[in-house]
Amino acid sequence: MSHYVALIADKLSTAATAVLTEDSSVEVRHVDGTDRPALLAALADAHAVLVRSATRIDAEALAAAPRLEVVARAGVGLDNVDVPAATDAGVLVVNAPSSNVVSAAEHAVALLLALARNVPQAHGALKQGRWARSLYTGVELSGKTLGVLGLGRIGSLVARRMAAFDMRVVAHDPYATEEHARALGVRLVGLDELLDEAQFLTVHLPLTDHTRGLLGFDAFQRVRSDLRIVNAARGGIIDEQELYAALKEGRVAGAALDVYATEPCTDSALFELDNVVVTPHLGASTPEAQERAGTQAARSVLDALAGRPVPDAVNTPANTPANVLASAR
Numbered sequence: 001m002s003h004y005v006a007l008i009a010d011k012l013s014t015a016a017t018a019v020l021t022e023d024s025s026v027e028v029r030h031v032d033g034t035d036r037p038a039l040l041a042a043l044a045d046a047h048a049v050l051v052r053s054a055t056r057i058d059a060e061a062l063a064a065a066p067r068l069e070v071v072a073r074a075g076v077g078l079d080n081v082d083v084p085a086a087t088d089a090g091v092l093v094v095n096a097p098s099s100n101v102v103s104a105a106e107h108a109v110a111l112l113l114a115l116a117r118n119v120p121q122a123h124g125a126l127k128q129g130r131w132a133r134s135l136y137t138g139v140e141l142s143g144k145t146l147g148v149l150g151l152g153r154i155g156s157l158v159a160r161r162m163a164a165f166d167m168r169v170v171a172h173d174p175y176a177t178e179e180h181a182r183a184l185g186v187r188l189v190g191l192d193e194l195l196d197e198a199q200f201l202t203v204h205l206p207l208t209d210h211t212r213g214l215l216g217f218d219a220f221q222r223v224r225s226d227l228r229i230v231n232a233a234r235g236g237i238i239d240e241q242e243l244y245a246a247l248k249e250g251r252v253a254g255a256a257l258d259v260y261a262t263e264p265c266t267d268s269a270l271f272e273l274d275n276v277v278v279t280p281h282l283g284a285s286t287p288e289a290q291e292r293a294g295t296q297a298a299r300s301v302l303d304a305l306a307g308r309p310v311p312d313a314v315n316t317p318a319n320t321p322a323n324v325l326a327s328a329r
């Protein structure tokens with residue numbers, strides 16, 4: 001009888017382990033994927049590895065994993081997995097694309113509201129005994145223009161929620177259809193128009209070679225000075241030094257960030273600015289999202305190991321699950 005090792009390299013919901021152990025041929029092992037030597041050693045025996053965003057599965061990790069058949073990302077973003085290298089190695093990559101999108105969208109909305117009304121700053125001041133009412137005057141959302149950068153799953157959920165606040169929502173996404181945008185009450189615009197018009201801007205792009213640094217010097221030169229930016233997607237999409245300069249010089253009014261170019265991030269010049277609200281990559285951190293992400297990733301692992309079709313496989317179409325697994329065995 002086959003024996004498979006499924007390596008859990010980031011903290012996943014216990015429901016993920018419960019799903020994996022439904023199959024008696026699967027042995028679950030754990031490693032701290034941010035401990036690189038430990039990860040590389042543990043990968044030597046692994047047939048499957050399950051990660052969130054902290055563990056990097058790159059060419060080096062893949063080379064250390066001769067038995068690996070599947071990398072499962074318990075979440076959306078795949079910027080920590082080298083998908084082309086996995087494909088070349090005959091390893092299937094899957095994610096859990098719908099698992100945490102509601103949590104991520106709700107967190108973006110929370111950041112937007114916190115930013116508009118200075119909630120974290122006023123909370124901190126009052127807890128220190130300062131009744132700072134005039135210092136923390138906010139702005140209304142109603143009637144303001146929200147720019148949504150990336151009208152995919154999360155961007156669409158945020159657009160729909162913010163339309164209920166009577167915001168005028170515009171979006172930039174070259175791959176979104178007019179029909180989809182119309183159904184959300186959103187107007188599709190070019191990137192320049194979005195940057196020119198937005199009073200709030202929320203980023204919902206994947207981090208790729210095309211989106212890295214998309215919001216940098218040029219973008220911050222053309223935006224309105226009352227712009228407030230929310231980024232709960234990926235840190236590298238915004239150039240943090242350029243954002244800092246724009247905030248410091250009053251070319252941008254505020255920013256709320258959940259994600260950073262390098263994580264964990266505990267020491268950033270941005271943290272010193274009073275018009276910046278920050279959270280430590282909490283977008284998907286709810287029990288609801290984690291249970292869905294963990295169980296969906298675990299089910300995909302079982303399907304892959306059993307040679308069944310894997311609906312959430314993300315490798316290129318030429319590498320169908322069957323081909324990938326056949327070449328991996």
Ligand SMILES: NC(=O)C1=CN([C@@H]2O[C@H](COP(=O)(O)OP(=O)(O)OC[C@H]3O[C@@H](n4cnc5c(N)ncnc54)[C@H](O)[C@@H]3O)[C@@H](O)[C@H]2O)C=CC1
Nearest residue numbers: 076077104150151152153154173175205206232233283284
């Ligand atoms: N903070 C957190 O905990 C979380 C962060 N995320 C991040 O959010 C990102 C987005 O997630 P989803 O909405 O589920 O992905 P998605 O794939 O459904 O949507 C992304 C959208 O961006 C668009 N896009 C791609 N390149 C673009 C460009 N250059 N300009 C404009 N639009 C472009 C695509 O057409 C797509 O519609 C993920 O890739 C991930 O990095 C996701 C979940 C949780």
Ligand SMILES: O=C(O)CCC(=O)C(=O)O
Nearest residue numbers: 052053075076077284285
């Ligand atoms: O697992 C996490 O908490 C990270 C979620 C995330 O960023 C994603 O799914 O892309």
